Amino acid sequence: MSGRTVTTPDGRTYAPGRAARELGLKRREFDLAVDLGRIRTVPDEGGGGRRVAHTEIERLRSQDGFPDALRARARSVSTGEAAGIMGVTGARFTRLARLGLLVPVAFYLNRYRTLVWLYLADEVAQFAADEQNAALVHGRSLPKELRARLASGLDLRARNWRGRHLGFLLRRAEDPWERAGALAALLDPVQIADVVKDPYERAHVHRFRPGPPTPGSPGSPAAQLVEELVTADDPDEIGWLRADLAQALDEARAHRPAPRPAPRAERRDDAGHTQHARRPDHTRHARHRPAARTLPAPAQLRPAASPAGGPGEHPGPPREPEHPRGLLGRLRRRSR
Structure with missing residues (x-):
């Protein structure tokens, strides 16, 4: 099926709920008939899912036996109902289904969260009517090899x-x-x-x-x-x-390749025009930046002052040591 929108002569289409009512089907019957291909749908032009064209509704209404025939072809039954159609016990039908001889078409969880498998009533009736299945349906027991597969835990449902x-x-x-x-x-x-x-x-x-x-x-x-x-x-x-x-x-x-984000150096704006990412301008606003302070070279740095000199105080150039005063000082000067 192509992705083009299918148009009808009068252009009318129906949403699934409305189409089910027009065809006299319950919503579950309608959905199953669509899945089985018995009701054709068309794409919604607004992207809202599938719809049914008015011409398809008219085609189905014109068929013999409408609506009972359409409803019968979309009828699903539980295990108990299916066993009744075949004329066997529910346990026998379950064993046949576990072996894959009858394929579920849907399921649901009941209020006790128990899984309930559903089968097409038409398929169940056809299986029971097939003479090749007579031994499976009416035999006293299943063949030995099938019983062995069931005993191993096989369940293909x-x-x-x-x-x-x-x-x-x-x-x-x-x-x-x-x-x-x-x-x-x-x-x-x-x-x-x-x-x-x-x-x-x-x-x-x-x-x-x-x-x-x-x-x-x-x-x-x-x-x-x-x-x-x-x-x-x-x-x-x-x-x-x-x-x-x-x-x-x-x-x-x-x-069609999967969509990917555009490269950072090239993106498109809302109008579809290509925009190239600007490189950062390091000279922009340079005139408004404060001048950077120049730090002295390592060789020009002076050692910090000793704790006795006070915080932040640096010693000046070396001075001549003072001569001691008094008599001791005079004696020392004479001895030189």
Whole structure:
């Protein structure tokens, strides 16, 4: 999908909430139908997200069985409802889902912070109707090798959901940078930094990195659980995500380099004109500076006066020693 805004003959588009009402869908059904590609959206000219063109609303309304048929194709069910569609117990359905035979399409946390996986009702019905799955659905027990995998702790529900969720994110991406952001959404920051080493490119990737599908209060147990579900933890999964991110990054660089700050010596003003940074003028205001005091050379410095001479007093030139007075002085002068 290109980044150009798709126009309609009459120019009318609807925000997601309004479009859901026009189609007779609940908001969750509408969002899922968009993710599955069953409702086409167009970019918002004002940059406010995706919208639905009036012509798309009319196209969907003209289909046979509207709106029940559209709603059925976007219907998601919990484990208990899915087990009812298949005619098996909830435990049997959970084992099949853990083995990766049925892929979750969404999840939510209930009021007890319990993870509830959701599945497409259409896919559950198709799996049950397939004769090749008859032994898995109606057999007394699962094959021995499958039971051994379950006993080892295998649970592919989160990984399979991440793969499906990534497909939804890539469907929305309109250029290589958005595709790189979609891939980065499933990696932790350490893995991203190891692949995207340039800090400006990394910041640009994070700009297009979608948030979790069901965000909670930052730091809350619910938010931490969602973050764990969204972040890849299997070595094989991390490996192919890193490889795909590196390839998407190469394509993004060729498409449009990541923005960087202009060099300090050359910046652009608001009108787009180049401004060269001025070098500091050391002669500026020199006339207004006070004259610097000239200190005497080291050879001209005099030793400080002795404590007896008082503070700051320097001795003068050497004087002739005074002769002692009195009789002793006269005797000394005669003896010379």
